[in-house]
Amino acid sequence: MASLGLRDLFRRRRGPLAFLAVVGPGLIAGVAGNDAGGITTYATLGSQTGLRFLWILPLTALLLALVQESVARLGVVTGQGLSDLIRERFGVRWALFAMVVLLLANLANTVANVAGAASAMAIFNVPILLTAPLSALIVWLLVVYGSYRSVERIFLALTAVFLAYIAAALLANPNWAAVASSLTTPSLAGVSGAEMLLLVAVIGTTVTPYMQFYLQSAVAEKGIGVEGLGAARADAILGSIWTNFIAACVVIATAVALGSLGKPIGSAAEAAVALEPLAGEFSKILFGAGLFGASLLAMAIMPLTTAFALSEAFGFESGVDKRLSEAPIFYGIFTAILAIGAIVVMLPGLNPIGAIISSQYLQGLFLPIVLAFIVKLTSSKSLLGEHVSPRWLRLAGWSSVAILAVLNVGIVLVNILDLAA
Template structure:
């Protein structure tokens, strides 16, 4: 959405002021990125954490918020300052074969994640309506492809914005179940930490689910899309008069988006802790199973809200997973990449979206355990996250790439802290795998 231009007394056009925009118009890439993080796979992880450990993992979502927000702001800055996507910028700092390897692993991880998400959506829909989960999954995959290929970019982005409202389903479930708020507060600020393999592995899973590489690529690329959609906008490195306004918008958009992401994850964990854990249900294997388990414990309304939320978040997340893979591939091989382009003008870019989505759907026809699929997705994301974040931090701190708009010291500290935490989480994840 463009701001209205205003004229100075001498008749020249003045740049739009921050006050000219409503707060809603400032929400875009950050909000969609944050909401897409709460995909059905993430819902399964948060549900399992709540069911298994009650309220004693809620603290993790307070810790992930500032780290996740910082790294996403950095990725957005890279896109807006340079006018290029993340993969293109990574190649300016790292050897080409390293970037190719990272992007290849990202594509594989995203396909597996799409497979797990469409499977969960199909299972959730089958809980509500009659029909086979597999064919619902196929329908959702095809629908996602059609929306991305045939809906104009600005209309599609607005559709994704409105889809974020489905996350309110998980806020609503908290108010239809009994929650001991005093115990919640105590456990959140003073949790009983269990130094055992299961607890530590779940912490790693929460971090890996919340801070995911595909989100970095998506948000940076969406900033580039926003540039292309506005005739008056230019990469900030060449438009210093726009810096303050755009950085302010990015900060607001991302802080709100990541707050939504972490708050919804908090409510999912809280709901399952207050119901399933309290009733002795400890082991969940999918988001759909979490919804089904809620029915006898928390009632029909909580069950319906939870199940519908799985479908809605999947419709939001699948385009982000497929789109981030396409942006990464296109940036790596210098293909034209824009959701605002016609199919004929960006065939390779759209081909990746189509292939990634349909390949994810196709995985569900294979004799593959969805939990094992998520396991390997987590492994691949762990492999990818730390080198991507390391190179991102070097890019964002490079005056050769960012000019005078290298990231501020506070962002630099938080970014490296996030990188260190993810490195520790990844090491812990692999240690837990080797200990099996």
């Protein structure tokens, strides 16, 4: 029904109205990448290196836009999720491998985001033992008892919390000439090994595998026909630009307030508290509220992504529009991951920063594998026909896979050497 309505709309209308009917999956997938791990990574970049590496964000915006556009195109043209296509085109073994790694990475990320929500509310003296289960329950009720349309609208409303980071950057009162110079002047002069690892972490937290699985599943479930392909691609690209713009605001706020002091921070919540004496109480509140909203959004997206991917890969019914009785496996996976995330965070002695860092490493290691699947699928003329990726995009895709794989090997070697030392 949803797809028929959208197709009728595109036959009757063009322009902004048609675009607004499609907007959602790309924007939600993009901003979901600015979760607790993402914000922590960007805040660390700003606090430890100032504005020096702000230029990395336009590059990650371009990479994310290329990937998100490819995934949106796959979802619209095939009407299938990414894991479904991996199973069909590469076989059950590759699908099983991809799902196991995705499950592990998303479990770690769900724990990280429940921890992020709890850390944000701890700024306002709300105990973790209250925040963790209550946040998980709110997300569970929203997804299980809501329709796709209502859930998407709430997700879109949650993206408004990221406006807090724009305000935080403005309150920090940066030197805008220095900001513009850093954005447009790439340089690795004098970069240390630790800073290089941090830049790799920025790439890994910006272009995460779960975003691609969610985006394609959401596009397929929304039922966007080929008539809406242009609008779906625009939604994916704009989502990529918006999420990196927010990332830049986080870096600017923490760079101006903390970078000159050389104050390293261990979490985004710590950054919010550290901003107070330098940028005011309101800045701390904005930063903390943004972290809570971002964590809440990601708490929903990651279990949903895993439920979509596993259900599609192995042929189970899936979809937020399905009743609990119609898709018990789908909702069972979603519930289990969300519950595990909340329970782990409530365990005494947990180091939430360790959980966040581990989740970012897992997502980063998985990224070249997922990207290889995406490039291979979008290069298939038998699958996409006239909508197959052009040669320049295939070349860019395979080059990105190679570069990310080399960077991952470097990270693994550095960690092995650190352990040996």
